[in-house]
Amino acid sequence: MIRKRSLMRRTAVVAAAGAAALVLAACGGSGGDDGSAGHGGHAATAPSSAPSSSASASASASASASQGQHNAADVAFAKGMIPHHRQAVEMADLAPGRARSAEVKKLAADIKKAQDPEIRTLSGWLTSWGEDVPAEGAMDHSSHDMGGMMTAEEMTGLENASGKAFDTAFTELMIKHHEGAVEMARTEQADGAHGPARKMAGEIIDSQSAEIEQMNALLGKD
Structure with a gap:
């Protein structure tokens, strides 16, 4: 068991x-x-x-x-602003030997310092887009809506002026010139497609609008 x-x-x-x-x-x-x-x-x-x-x-x-990317408005902006800037630099180059006012001389130097590099940048964009860069001395005042461009007669008058007369003529003509550039820049901001070009347009509006105020103050118009 x-x-x-x-x-x-x-x-x-x-x-x-x-x-x-x-x-x-x-x-x-x-x-x-x-x-x-x-x-x-x-x-x-x-x-x-x-x-x-x-x-x-x-x-x-x-x-x-x-x-x-870019469009026709960007091309028109670059092709118009290059000769516009070149003329502003040409005007500024007259100031050291003709202006009496230290403020006008400094303003002219600032204009040249700002616009010379922009001319190179604008030219580089046109080349990269396969477009022709406006030739030196090509001043078609009616093309590309280049408002404010000096006539040949106005440029000659500025070249022949000196002292206070130059200061007044330079300031009055540059105000008109800047106003034209601001309008061109506003058109680029409204119609352009190239980001860097639209950014430059904004910088032109800001800087040249400030210089317009400065020049109006020099003329006693503020």
Whole structure:
């Protein structure tokens, strides 16, 4: 009897061990499934990062295209502002030897310092766009809506003036010249497509409007 019970216990232990082995095997299979699912989840996230990178590259390309695009208004602005600026520099070059007022001399120097680099920038844009840069001395006063340009007679009169007469003539003519440049710049801001050109137009409006106020003050018109 005792021997029979011992045999039964041994059989139960073996059965329990077998059941435990089955549970462990089942858990092992489940772990494999989880690992597979986890890898699948990782694989699913990998493509999601690719569109993000692609979108970033696309946005960069779009920004680059926007920076480089231009239209007819940009070309007209550059072709008109180059000779306009050149004439302002030519007028400013007369001041050191003819002006009496220190304020007029400084104003002329500031005008040249600001507009010389802008001429180079505008010329560079035209070249990059495959457009002709206006030739030196090409002063078609009626083209490109170049308001405020001096006539040949006005330039000759300025060249022949000196002292207080030069100061007054220079200031009056430069006010008119600046007003024309401001109008051209406003047209560029309204109609242009090239970001840097529209930015330059804004700078011209700000700087030359301030100089107009300064010159009006010199003339006692403030």
